[in-house]
Amino acid sequence: MGNWMLEAALGAVLAAGLWAGWRLFDRKLLPAPPDAPRSDARPKVSVVVPARNEADNLPHLLESLRAQTLLPHEIVVVDDGSEDGTGEVAARYGARVIRHDEPPPGWMGKNWALWDGFGRTTGDVVVFLDADVRLAPNALEALVAARDKAGGAVSVVPFHTALRLAEKLSLVFNMLGVFAFMSPFEADNPRRGLYGSCIVTAREDYLRVNGHAGVRSALVDDLALGARFLAAGIPVVNYMGWPLVSFRMYPGGLRHAAEGFSKSAALSMDQLDRRTVFLCALWMIGLLASGLFFWLDWALAAGFVLYAAQLWRMARYAGTFGLLAPVLHTLPSLFFVGVMLYSVYQTAVLGRVTWKGRRISVRSGRR
Numbered sequence: 001m002g003n004w005m006l007e008a009a010l011g012a013v014l015a016a017g018l019w020a021g022w023r024l025f026d027r028k029l030l031p032a033p034p035d036a037p038r039s040d041a042r043p044k045v046s047v048v049v050p051a052r053n054e055a056d057n058l059p060h061l062l063e064s065l066r067a068q069t070l071l072p073h074e075i076v077v078v079d080d081g082s083e084d085g086t087g088e089v090a091a092r093y094g095a096r097v098i099r100h101d102e103p104p105p106g107w108m109g110k111n112w113a114l115w116d117g118f119g120r121t122t123g124d125v126v127v128f129l130d131a132d133v134r135l136a137p138n139a140l141e142a143l144v145a146a147r148d149k150a151g152g153a154v155s156v157v158p159f160h161t162a163l164r165l166a167e168k169l170s171l172v173f174n175m176l177g178v179f180a181f182m183s184p185f186e187a188d189n190p191r192r193g194l195y196g197s198c199i200v201t202a203r204e205d206y207l208r209v210n211g212h213a214g215v216r217s218a219l220v221d222d223l224a225l226g227a228r229f230l231a232a233g234i235p236v237v238n239y240m241g242w243p244l245v246s247f248r249m250y251p252g253g254l255r256h257a258a259e260g261f262s263k264s265a266a267l268s269m270d271q272l273d274r275r276t277v278f279l280c281a282l283w284m285i286g287l288l289a290s291g292l293f294f295w296l297d298w299a300l301a302a303g304f305v306l307y308a309a310q311l312w313r314m315a316r317y318a319g320t321f322g323l324l325a326p327v328l329h330t331l332p333s334l335f336f337v338g339v340m341l342y343s344v345y346q347t348a349v350l351g352r353v354t355w356k357g358r359r360i361s362v363r364s365g366r367r
Contacts, residue, residue, distance in 0.1 A: 010303075011302075013289065014302070017286020018303075018310055020279040028239055028240060030244050031146060032138065033069075033141040043125045043144060045072045045125045046122065046125070047127045048121060048128050048129070049077045049095070049117075049129050049130070050130070052080040052082050052109070054084075059089060059093070060132075061133055062090065062095060064136075064137075065135065068139070068141070070140045071140075072123075072140065073123045075095040075096065076096045076117045077095040077097050078097075078098045078100060078113035078116060081101050098117060106217055108219060108221065110221065111216050112216070114128055118211060118212070121203075126203055127143060128199040129197070132248055132249060133246070134248070135245060136243060136244045143156070143198070143245075146200070147202065150236075151235055152237065153201040153225075153226070154200045154237050154239065155194035155196070155198055155199045155200070155238050157181050157195045157238065157241060158197050158245045159243065159319055159320075160248070161319065162249075162320050167248075167250060168322070169335040170250070171311065171321050172333055176336075178314070178317075178318050181193070183275075183279070186272070186273055189271075191271045193224070195238060197247055201229075205229065205234050208232055208234070209234070211225075212225065220271070227271065286303060287329065291329050292330060308326045311326035
C-alpha cells in the first residue's frame, strides 16, 4: 500500500509538471509580413546595436541587414569598450560607429549604449538588436508590421542556433526563457518585460517613457523597459522568432554561457507573474526528478521519457537542439541548477555579476 501511494504521488507530480510545460508554452510566432505592394510611405527604420567584443558576430548581423526587403534607414553600432576590433568591423560594413569606454555615473553599460545610440538616430521606428542576432531577408519588414499591428512595443525571443554540444546545454534555459515571455499569464502582468535581443518601438513611444534613460541602472533593462511602456499605456507584445529572427548564444563555451545566464537569471524571476513562476517551478521539479532519479522507479522512468518527448516537441521552435539534448535532458538540467546557484551566490552574497570581463554591482547599479 505504501509503495502504491508513493508511486501515485510521483505520478501526480510528474503529470502536473508536464501539464505545466504545455500550459506555459504559447507558440506565438512572429508573423511573416503581409504580401502587400511596397510604397514610398514605408517608415524610416533605424537599427541600434550595442556591441562589446563582438567582432565575430557583427558580420553575420550586418550582412543580414544588407539583405532585407525593407532596408534600414541607418545602422548605429555602439562599440562599448571593445578590445577585438568591433568598431572597425562595423565601419567596414557601413554602419555608423559610436565609441564608448565607461558609462556616466549611475548607468549600466548596455543601457547607456542603447540610449546614446538611439540619440544618434532619426528613424520613425527604432529596432534594438544584439550583435549575435541574425535576420531572415523579410524579418525587418515583419518586425515593423508586427509593431504597427500591436500599436506599441514588440520584442522577439530569437530562435537559438546551437551548433556545439556545449551550446545545447542551454536547452532548459531557453525553454524557461520561452515560458517566461510567452506564458499566457504574462498577458495581464503590469510588469511584463521585453526580450532585449530584439526590441522594436516607435520613436515617439520610446521617448514618451524616457527610453533606457528611465532604466539606466537596471541590470535586467529589457524587463524594466517593458514595465515602463505598460505603465504609460503602451502595449507590449512578445513573439517567438522562428524562422525569421535567430541568434547564436555563447559560442565561446561553457564559461561564457554560465556568465551570460547567471548575470540575470535570479533577478529576472522577480518581475514574472506568480502563476508563471509557480508553473515553471512545477515543470522544473518534474524535470529534475525524472532526470536525476529515473532509474529508481517506473513512474520516474516514464516521466523521463515523457519529458524528453515534450522537450523535443517544444524545442523545435526554440532552437537547433536536435534529439540528443532532449533525450539526455539530465545534463541541461544539471547545467541549469549549477548556473542558478552561481547566480544566487553572485547577486545575494557577492552583490555583483561578471560579464565580458566587467564586474557589475547589483546593489548600486554601477560597475
